[in-house]
Amino acid sequence: METHDADSFLIEAIRHGDQRAWRQLIDRYQGRLLAFARSRLGAGSDAEDALQETFLGFVTSLKHFDAGRSLETYLFAILRYKIGEVLTKKQRRSEVTAGFDIEDDAPGLPEPSVSETPSGIAAKREGSDRQADVIATILRRLIEELRDKGRLEDLRVIELLFYVGLRNKEAGELLGRDEKAIAGVKFRALGRLREFLAELQEDDRGLLDDQRLFGDTTIARVWRRRRLSCLKRNTLGSYLLGVLDEPWLSYTAFHLDTVKCLMCRANAEDLSEDAGELSTAERGEEMFQSSVGFLSRIDEA
Ligand SMILES: [Zn+2]
Structure with missing residues (x-):
């Protein structure tokens, strides 16, 4: 790093x-x-x-x-x-x-x-960090798998569902996809997350029950705080220069304009400043x- x-x-x-x-x-x-x-x-x-x-x-x-x-x-x-x-x-x-x-x-x-105050950081850090680590680990695996298989369309779906918190119907309308197709993507994604979880060490696995893991707010919070699908600065830079290729071109536009990720938008604004x-x-x-x-x-x- x-x-x-x-x-x-x-x-x-x-x-x-x-x-x-x-x-x-x-x-x-x-x-x-x-x-x-x-x-x-x-x-x-x-x-x-x-x-x-x-x-x-x-x-x-x-x-x-x-x-x-x-x-x-x-x-x-x-x-x-x-x-x-x-x-x-x-x-x-x-x-x-x-x-x-x-x-x-x-x-x-x-x-x-981040959602902490400086004074609260140290106190909050210990307790929930390991659990957040576990969630981040399996989410990252899922995101990387979708990326590596070139399934950025599916990544968009789960980003809208898990991260932004949209319903299947809303995500379908936004992406121009059938609601059933959206449900299918979600079903498969949850299945993969469970499989990844099952592969973890016993004591890590024990930190999570199904409900806690798949409670939407927990996933959204970890996703957001770890910036799991945020774009690298050089990707944003290429995007702004108009030299980014597909599929990343569409994905970057989606992350900035549809998801409206504040961190990436701030980065993009910073980069585009003269x-x-x-x-x-x-x-x-x-x-x-x-x-x-x-x-x-x-x-x-
Ligand atoms: Zn971002």
């Missing part, structure tokens, strides 16, 4: 107060984070404020960051939390608490890969200046 290694290296340097590494981290992530913040808060200053708060939040909580975690996931978790704070302030919704969950503002649409745009560099500098002062305090803490 190259990205992960590069991130670990950066974080180690930042922990030692390396300002250049901090600037590098900002440059690497600000585009994606800002695109996501804008998708939630609009193009105004709220999104930039949330971004700034996110970098500040990260640098001040760095000593709690577990290097085994994905940096991207962690940054997006903080950002989500900051976005939640902005929305809470704006909407003054009394029911919104620290464990902010904006799932209800986009019914039927997938959420990005590389020469001055404000990106300026913004990076601003993010850097507003947070760099906290670097020196890390070692003292």
Whole structure:
């Protein structure tokens, strides 16, 4: 995992107060984070404020960051939390608490890969992770099998059913397929998942009963958080450049425009931004200046 290694290296340097590494981290992530913040808060200053708060939040909580975690996931978790704070302030919704969950503002649409607050991450991590690992393992096998056999049409079906949460009829209408055909794809997919589950070690298998596994929300949550069918950045890049071939061309369009995956849309927006745009560099500098002062305090803490 190259990205992960590069991130670990950066974080180690930042922990030692390396300002250049901090600037590098900002440059690497600000585009994606800002695109996501804008998708939630609009193009105004709220999104930039949330971004700034996110970098500040990260640098001040760095000593709690577990290097085994994905940096991207962690940054997006903080950002989500900051976005939640902005929305809470704006909407003054009394029911919104620290464990902010904006799932209800986009019914039927997938959420990005994290739903935790930074403070809740460590506490929640242990308990449900192994179970989520098991679900992710068998889902990944299914997705890879469909991909390897070139059955992306079927992958679209289960993505709409398991991930987006559509009914057979709705998925059929969206894909222009017969409802019975959709039911057949679902039936076969569930059968494969059960087979994969049966092949796992006894103690992993024991973590799941059928109901828990096939409760739609569990699958959707794991799928979303692990980004199991999300597109690589270079696939998105090829798509945007118009050089992606079938069947990935159709699948990418489907994932972005029909599933409306927020993470991939944020990535695509980031990639399509004009590389020469001055404000990106300026913004990076601003993010850097507003947070760099906290670097020196890390070692003292
Ligand atoms: Zn995606």
